[in-house]
Amino acid sequence: MAALRRHIFTLLAVALLPGAAAAESYTISASDLLRLRVLDWQPVDGTMREWEAMTGEYRVNADGTISVPFLGPVEAAGHTPAQLGTLIADGLMERLALPDLPDATIEIAEYRPIIVAGHVRTPGEVDYRPGLTARQAIAMAGGPSDEIRSTPAIVRDLISEEGALRILLDSREGMMARRARLLAERDGQTELDAVPDLATARGKALLAEEKSFMELRRDQLDRNLAAIDAQSELLNAEIEALQSKTGQLELQRELAEKETANAKNLSERGLVASGRLFETQRTLATVESQLLDTSTAILRARQGITTAERDRIELLDGRSSEIAAQLQEVEAQILEMDRKIDTQRNLSISLLSQAGGKDLATDPATIAEMSDVVIMRSAGDEIRQIPDAMDVRLEPGDMVQLTLRPPSTN
Numbered sequence: 001m002a003a004l005r006r007h008i009f010t011l012l013a014v015a016l017l018p019g020a021a022a023a024e025s026y027t028i029s030a031s032d033l034l035r036l037r038v039l040d041w042q043p044v045d046g047t048m049r050e051w052e053a054m055t056g057e058y059r060v061n062a063d064g065t066i067s068v069p070f071l072g073p074v075e076a077a078g079h080t081p082a083q084l085g086t087l088i089a090d091g092l093m094e095r096l097a098l099p100d101l102p103d104a105t106i107e108i109a110e111y112r113p114i115i116v117a118g119h120v121r122t123p124g125e126v127d128y129r130p131g132l133t134a135r136q137a138i139a140m141a142g143g144p145s146d147e148i149r150s151t152p153a154i155v156r157d158l159i160s161e162e163g164a165l166r167i168l169l170d171s172r173e174g175m176m177a178r179r180a181r182l183l184a185e186r187d188g189q190t191e192l193d194a195v196p197d198l199a200t201a202r203g204k205a206l207l208a209e210e211k212s213f214m215e216l217r218r219d220q221l222d223r224n225l226a227a228i229d230a231q232s233e234l235l236n237a238e239i240e241a242l243q244s245k246t247g248q249l250e251l252q253r254e255l256a257e258k259e260t261a262n263a264k265n266l267s268e269r270g271l272v273a274s275g276r277l278f279e280t281q282r283t284l285a286t287v288e289s290q291l292l293d294t295s296t297a298i299l300r301a302r303q304g305i306t307t308a309e310r311d312r313i314e315l316l317d318g319r320s321s322e323i324a325a326q327l328q329e330v331e332a333q334i335l336e337m338d339r340k341i342d343t344q345r346n347l348s349i350s351l352l353s354q355a356g357g358k359d360l361a362t363d364p365a366t367i368a369e370m371s372d373v374v375i376m377r378s379a380g381d382e383i384r385q386i387p388d389a390m391d392v393r394l395e396p397g398d399m400v401q402l403t404l405r406p407p408s409t410n
Contacts, residue, residue: 026108028076028084029397032060033110036068036088040102051102057109070095081106111396116141118402128396131174131206134373134389135166137400144402165344172337173203175330181210182327185217186320202391224315232308235301242298249291256284372403 028034036058038051058066064077071091076084089104113125114137121142138144143164180192192211198204260280267277375386376399386392394400 025080028060028079028081028108029112030060030062030064030077031112032076032108032396034058034060034066034076034081034084035107035109037105037107038088038092038102039105040098041100048103081108114394114396115399116402117399119145120402121145128394131170132394133170133391134375134394134400135391136170137394138373138402139164139167165341168337168341168344170202172334172341173198173206175334175337177203177206177210179327179330179334180207181214182323182330185214186323186327202393221315221319225312228308228312228315232305235304235308239298239301239305242294242301246291246294246298249287249294253284253287253291256280256287260284374401374403375399376401 034057036054036056038054039048040051042049054069058068058076060066060076064075065073066076068074068088068091071088074084074088074091079087085104085106088106089102092098092104093101111128114128114132115124116126116137117123120138121144123141126137126140176195176197180195180198184190184192192207192214195203195207198207260277260283263277263280267274373388373390375389375392375394377384377386377395378397389400
């Protein structure tokens with residue numbers, strides 16, 4: 001039963017870790033910053049204990065290792081966070097001769113940065129986040145620089161504003177995908193409803209990511225509920241066994257009472273020694289004590305079933321409340337984002353009107369038409385170049401090279 005409780009605590013701890021789903025399949029590389037947390041189950045007081053001496057952040061060295069207390073250098077590069085957590089847990093169990101496997105959890109605290117170079121205002125490192133595109137990274141680096149003097153100022157402003165608008169539109173797409181997932185979770189659906197605003201390849205990818213996250217959350221919920229149900233089944237089986245034992249003890253008590261009464265009668269008549277009476281009384285007291293212990297154990301098991309049922313209700317109610325709160329939050333975020341997009345689009349249209357250009361609302365490719373964007377990505381020992389990469393999703397460690405082309409005279 002203790003192992004079952006530990007399983008429940010472990011599942012809940014993993015489910016609550018921030019960013020766990022997003023980094024689940026990520027392959028760790030040099031320069032990543034990892035956050036390690038080690039827990040083990042304490043059967044005496046029924047709690048999870050955190051190993052504070054090991055909890056902390058670890059930077060992956062150039063050789064792909066991290067230095068872990070008690071273990072020394074551990075190969076981190078090339079593993080997923082889950083694989084590395086298992087590797088550390090196995091190492092601790094073997095090195096410290098632990099009776100049970102501890103729970104070692106790895107999450108990505110900080111990815112390798114993106115390098116943005118070329119004609120941007122502030123070239124250099126940009127913090128990576130999942131889903132980041134080259135267009136967004138360029139905007140985070142200040143947008144196109146003012147180096148190309150032949151580019152009119154209004155066009156440079158237009159390029160920057162169009163990049164800012166693209167970031168807002170991308171953020172809205174992420175919110176719409178999250179909203180679709182929350183609606184499906186609220187309604188108990190296994191599939192996400194189609195979203196007209198997410199009919200593009202990027203939109204479909206966002207929906208696929210949200211569906212994977214939904215399936216992970218559902219799997220965690222099902223496992224937690226199954227663990228609670230299994231605990232209730234064990235307690236019910238324990239009660240049945242105790243009730244059967246109670247019936248046997250009742251028979252023993254009845255026999256002991258008769259034997260005690262008989263011994264007392266004979267003792268009063270001087271036919272048996274007083275020791276015989278004492279022995280029968282002690283037997284009766286022992287049986288009654290066992291009956292009391294059994295009744296207490298049954299009561300404790302029934303309290304355990306009540307607690308398990310309460311945990312089940314709290315788990316389901318808590319999930320429903322969480323989904324409702326998150327749905328309300330994302331709805332408000334979408335409304336706020338729509339207002340920002342309208343403001344940004346009006347600003348861009350105003351600039352285009354002054355420049356005599358096209359309507360950005362129907363032709364949002366202004367910056368792409370005026371620039372060459374190349375992503376340089378490590379592929380083993382080689383560097384692979386990805387051309388025309390304005391809206392390509394980046395990976396940690398990528399380099400984005402922006403080269404502006406002076407527009408034709410207009």
